[in-house]
Amino acid sequence: MVDFSPYKLTLVKDEDSIALIQVIDSCFKEYEEEGVFIDLEDLDADLHAMRTKIDQEKGEFWVLWDNHTPIATVGVAPLSxxxxxxxxxxxxxxxxxxxxxxxxxxxxEEWARDHGAAEMTMWSDTRFTRAHGFYTKKGYQKQPKTRDLNDLSHTTEFEFRKQL
Incomplete structure (x- = not known):
């Protein structure tokens, strides 16, 4: 298991919805001038019950805390x-x-390997260029494929993949 001290890593609970929304909305606000908004009625509705959603997908999801302040989120789910x-x-x-x-x-990535995966995929808003640099540095390769989410923010996403 990865050491996150002095922070505390917890498995997400449905009751963590406010924490998830706080973290993600804070990140989206960095792109507000570019038209990125949290959409709790549609695209981001899963944030209201992430434990339920990730269990349905047979994956896992975590929240990282600094005392009682949520500071980060991450999840993983098998597609095959x-x-x-x-x-x-x-x-x-x-x-x-x-x-x-x-x-x-x-x-x-450890969770994925432990569950038999040889590859990781992820999607990222085309406007999140800082994140793209991070993923590329970590071995993720941008794919030619994009997808439009037809959402409130008019999101187009790039796909990134990495061999595990």
Whole structure:
């Protein structure tokens, strides 16, 4: 297991919805001028009951805490026997640059390998260029494929993949 001290890593509970929304909304606000908004009625409705959602997907999801403050989220779910998907890696801006995201990636990649996956996929909003640089540095390769989510933020996402 990856060491996150002095922070506390917990498995998500449905009761963590406010914490998840706080972290993700904070990240989205960094792109508000570019039209990125949290959409709790549609695309982001899963945040209201993430434990239920991730259990349905047979995956796992964590929240990282600094005392009682949620600071990061990350999840992973299998798409097939060999492929897992990284889900919702978000971190409050003041905690970035400390290696925490590296550890969160290590956590979900270990989970994926332990569950038989040989490859990880993930999708990222085309406007999240800082995140793209991070994923590329960690061995994820941007794919030619994109998808449009037809959501409130008019999101188009890039796919990234990494061999585990």
């Amino acid at each position: 026997t060999q492929l897992c998907e990284l889900k919702r890696l978000y971190m409050l801006s003041r905690y970035r640059g400390q290696g925490i995201a590296d550890k969160l990636l290590q956590l979900i």
